[in-house]
Amino acid sequence: MDAEQFRRAGHAAVDEIIDYFTNLESRRVASNVSPGYLRTLLPSKPPDEGEKWADIQKDIEAKIMPGLTHWQSPNFMAFFPANATYPSILGEMYSAAFTAPAFNWLCSPACTELETIVLDWLCNLLHLPASYLSTSATGGGGVIQGSASEAIVTVMIAAREQFIRRHCRLAVKNKLSQTASEVEAEDGEWRLRTRLVALGSEMSHSSTQKAAMIAGVHYESIPVDVTDEFALTGRGLTEALQNLTRRGWAPFYLTVTLGTTSTCAVDHFKEIAEVKKQFPNVWIHVDAAYAGAALLLEEYHELTNGFEAFDSFDVNMHKWLLTNFDASCLFLPCREPLISALTITPSYLQNNYSSSGLVTDYRDWQIPLGRRFRALKIWFVLRSYGVNGMKDHVKRHIALGDRFANWVKDEGSDLFELVAPPRFALTVLRVKLPKEKREKTTARLGTSKVGTTETKVDEGLASNDVFPLPNGADKGPHTDMLTRANAVTKEVYESINATGDIFLTSTMIKDCYAIRVVGANEQTDEQHLRKAFEILASTTREILQKLERKAEPE
Numbered sequence: 001m002d003a004e005q006f007r008r009a010g011h012a013a014v015d016e017i018i019d020y021f022t023n024l025e026s027r028r029v030a031s032n033v034s035p036g037y038l039r040t041l042l043p044s045k046p047p048d049e050g051e052k053w054a055d056i057q058k059d060i061e062a063k064i065m066p067g068l069t070h071w072q073s074p075n076f077m078a079f080f081p082a083n084a085t086y087p088s089i090l091g092e093m094y095s096a097a098f099t100a101p102a103f104n105w106l107c108s109p110a111c112t113e114l115e116t117i118v119l120d121w122l123c124n125l126l127h128l129p130a131s132y133l134s135t136s137a138t139g140g141g142g143v144i145q146g147s148a149s150e151a152i153v154t155v156m157i158a159a160r161e162q163f164i165r166r167h168c169r170l171a172v173k174n175k176l177s178q179t180a181s182e183v184e185a186e187d188g189e190w191r192l193r194t195r196l197v198a199l200g201s202e203m204s205h206s207s208t209q210k211a212a213m214i215a216g217v218h219y220e221s222i223p224v225d226v227t228d229e230f231a232l233t234g235r236g237l238t239e240a241l242q243n244l245t246r247r248g249w250a251p252f253y254l255t256v257t258l259g260t261t262s263t264c265a266v267d268h269f270k271e272i273a274e275v276k277k278q279f280p281n282v283w284i285h286v287d288a289a290y291a292g293a294a295l296l297l298e299e300y301h302e303l304t305n306g307f308e309a310f311d312s313f314d315v316n317m318h319k320w321l322l323t324n325f326d327a328s329c330l331f332l333p334c335r336e337p338l339i340s341a342l343t344i345t346p347s348y349l350q351n352n353y354s355s356s357g358l359v360t361d362y363r364d365w366q367i368p369l370g371r372r373f374r375a376l377k378i379w380f381v382l383r384s385y386g387v388n389g390m391k392d393h394v395k396r397h398i399a400l401g402d403r404f405a406n407w408v409k410d411e412g413s414d415l416f417e418l419v420a421p422p423r424f425a426l427t428v429l430r431v432k433l434p435k436e437k438r439e440k441t442t443a444r445l446g447t448s449k450v451g452t453t454e455t456k457v458d459e460g461l462a463s464n465d466v467f468p469l470p471n472g473a474d475k476g477p478h479t480d481m482l483t484r485a486n487a488v489t490k491e492v493y494e495s496i497n498a499t500g501d502i503f504l505t506s507t508m509i510k511d512c513y514a515i516r517v518v519g520a521n522e523q524t525d526e527q528h529l530r531k532a533f534e535i536l537a538s539t540t541r542e543i544l545q546k547l548e549r550k551a552e553p554e
Helices: 003-022 053-067 086-098 109-125 148-176 182-193 207-215 234-246 269-278 291-296 298-304 336-342 352-356 375-409 435-445 454-458 475-499 526-551
Strands: 141-145 196-201 218-222 250-257 283-287 312-316 328-332 416-418 426-431 505-509 512-518
Touching: 003 053, 086 375, 109 141, 109 328, 109 375, 141 148, 148 182, 148 196, 148 207, 148 250, 148 283, 148 312, 148 328, 148 336, 196 207, 196 234, 207 218, 218 234, 234 250, 234 269, 250 269, 269 283, 291 298, 291 312, 291 375, 375 416, 375 426, 375 526, 426 475, 426 526, 475 505, 475 512, 475 526, 512 526
Parallel strands: 196 218, 196 250, 250 283, 283 312
Antiparallel strands: 141 328, 312 328, 416 426, 426 512, 505 512
16 A cells, blocks of 8 residues: 555545444444354455455445444443544554554653653643652652553552562561571562452452452452442451451552442542551552543542552543543552562663663553553543543533433332442442332331431432341342342343343342443433433333233233
8 A cells, every 4th residue: 555545545444434423323332243253254364465445444334343332322321431532533543653662762752751741731630649740759650551450450560569578578687687598588578479468349340350360469359338338448448457467468459449330439538548557558559440530520629638648540531531442541659669560671671861760661660561652642632622621521421420310210210229329420220129019028128228328218229128138137028029120120231232222231239230321422412311211211111011911810
């Protein structure tokens, strides 16, 4: 392909991308192809001679589109969003053209320096502590990772090595005397490694547990309670740390969350910061992959109170902040533990700039060596939308989410109940059983408010038959009701997704099967959420009526 052919092909590709975005709403949201569909459409080997771009481009619509789930669709309300916008796409085009692996400053100074600058911009916009800036006296700064999961693996490695350095080599030598041998120190290190424990709440994303597997450490899940709205509390953390320490384990890392996957719960950061004073060697990482975007808004700035005590923070611009995947922004108040854990400098990577200490080499801030010019698309997005445009984007979706939750609580009060408070454009609901069955079963259970408070019931949150009863309670009727409600909710969820009109995801919360609705795509508006509510309501009524007919005596 020569320059003129590329020009024509580029224009054709851009036109097709624009048409794709323009007509997204008319497409089925989730792909319904069968596994292996593509192998039947493609030849068993590549062509011997090159093909014309026009012929290649035709296969995008004919062969690739059927196997795509359209994450940019306004009717995509599953998982969390993965926004892509025209400015971010342009950033990818330039990045692909420049193709600089950018593992150190010398490879392409602009790649490194733009990343440092735009992440300092973002740090200030999110109201993070000043120590997270690259210019801070503590040696902080930000780095773009591939995903929040990758960020967690990276900081867990840093936390592990920092903990080992602090608690093993120095401790062993102090204990055995200044003449302790290197062998003795190494033996102590390996004994300690077998006792290391990483922690997360039971609502933490599974990436923390997976990171523990990769890091070769144990993982402990800390229970949370519905009365705390599924958030990790200082009390719960203290109990877990004390219990582990008593049992001879060495807790060294914790993931706390701003916006858990299942319910968008916000852990109690100020309480956890106080616990950190008692356990200063536990690295605390804030996973704000999705909901961290809300920190753009002044009304959520108070959520960062306590962050100055933590060791790292990560937010995905590729979720809610209009930047296509991948753009996960990791911040640290001190870069030294990360660099110490990950720096290896063979002769072929040595250069005067790196040796001078005057430049940043981001290869030492991540697990891979090479890296893409991802800062470019972030720069394009921030400049194209501006701070106010980004704020309006997030604020609009939060308002739409509240509107949807109110429809569920008001118009849908006979069909649904909220399993958790609506937050950050996420509504989590389940199907109610028919009223007469609920009344009979509740009478047998008594008037206990297990699983919620009266205030939350008044607000439309799930009543006492949703979550597991405490030990000693009569669980028979409750278990039966929960099982039946779960089955009905699951049937509603699967029936809706089978149509392809909208796409939702489900979750399990304390053995309660629930449906998640997230309306945070750039193109999603009130009409799309209204459509989703009406589909949920009509499908639920149809399934409940079907069950009622089956239950009628013949």
